[in-house]
Amino acid sequence: MARVVGLLAHRWFSGAFRGPLQVIRCPAPQLHVSGPAMAASQEDFAKAMNQVKLLKEDPGNEVKLKLYALYKQATEGPCNAPKPGMLDFILKAKWDAWNALGNLPKETARQNYVDLVSSLSASSCSQVTPAADKKQAESDSLVVTSEDGITTIRLNRPAKKNALTTQMYRDIMRALEAASEDSSRITVLTGSGDYYCSGNDLTNFKDIPPDKVEERAQSSAVLLRDFVDRFIDFPKPLIAVVNGPAVGISVTLLGLFDVVYASDRATFHTPFSHLGQSPEGCSSYIFPKMMGPSKAAEMLIFGKKLTAREALAQGLVTAVFPDDTFQKEVWARLKAYAKLPPNAMRIAKRLMRHQEKEKLHAVNAEESRVLAERWVSDECITAIVAFLSKKAKL
């Protein structure tokens, strides 16, 4: 068998193979997915075919067979060619791969081909950018490191409970972009000090001249929308390591993570009504689906603070660890996960998430629009002034 595979690899790339199933020099791998959100154009497809030729690494025979099969299905439809003889190993492997796609629609095959090439290109490119693996000094408030296949984005303003400044939103967006392309396999967001994050830095709303309030609300809504979009679209497994209390947007975003590990010291608090604000991070859609409408209402309307165990019971958290062993246990787990094949993990994530993506972008747009209105409301301005004048705390 090893010999057959080796032979197949050699002949595939040498282009020496010819037969009733025409050789495809550079096609890419397959996913059986379907649905309205999947529709690559012919142009995307053509680009993907070119991209395959630029791959720096041999993707392996299994992937090449999938690419071949998808290419054939996308261009010719279901396999109608006569079945090759048992001894014609290469023809038979290719025929089997194509035939296994059954009646998969041409458009879906085209999309799957494009997706597969894109995942291969990302991992292929990332392997030639060693700089991305170096410790990156962004700003003091955000520390991004990459080690053992894990890119870690650490909120680093412990004296302010890791409250998010406008600059930090931007830096996190940049860090996510870089992480989606570096050679790491999984990405982690965590906090320094005793808090995970106390949410939006309320001083972001300080010192705004009265005639600029509306303009600032609009630009903040654009920033918020872009920020949340990065989480919706992030292609690799995204893990929250919630080392302590979490407030506001740092809680709502958790619904967009793939896995959430929490210390038993963590709490989860979304006091939007208290602040005259409204939910964001797609929580108005994800939380009711995740925990049921009434538990979601307790959090998002009434600001009920959950313990880590309660958050676990409601599906917001994946696992809770005792605080004294939290870091050790979580990182051991993450290091093991980071050894798994990266393409398989990305593909599994994409399959689990792609059907909801369009909806999530629409929810994010609406939540951001509504928040821009809330920020100029009396209720919100009163709450923020109370916090800034040290009269109020959660």
Ligand SMILES: CCCCCC/C=C/C(=O)SCCNC(=O)CCNC(=O)[C@H](O)C(C)(C)COP(=O)(O)OP(=O)(O)OC[C@H]1O[C@@H](n2cnc3c(N)ncnc32)[C@H](O)[C@@H]1OP(=O)(O)O
């Ligand atoms: C582009 C815009 C996008 C916006 C998205 C919309 C997001 C919405 C949200 O996230 S809503 C949630 C906002 N967060 C809060 O309302 C929390 C406010 N903070 C508190 O209530 C408390 O500080 C606390 C409960 C988090 C912690 O209390 P405690 O343990 O007693 O510590 P201190 O209050 O002494 O905090 C230490 C230090 O940090 C400052 N700080 C803490 N959180 C924030 C914050 N969110 N914004 C600004 N500053 C914060 C606090 O003022 C102290 O500063 P000081 O030492 O006094 O200078």
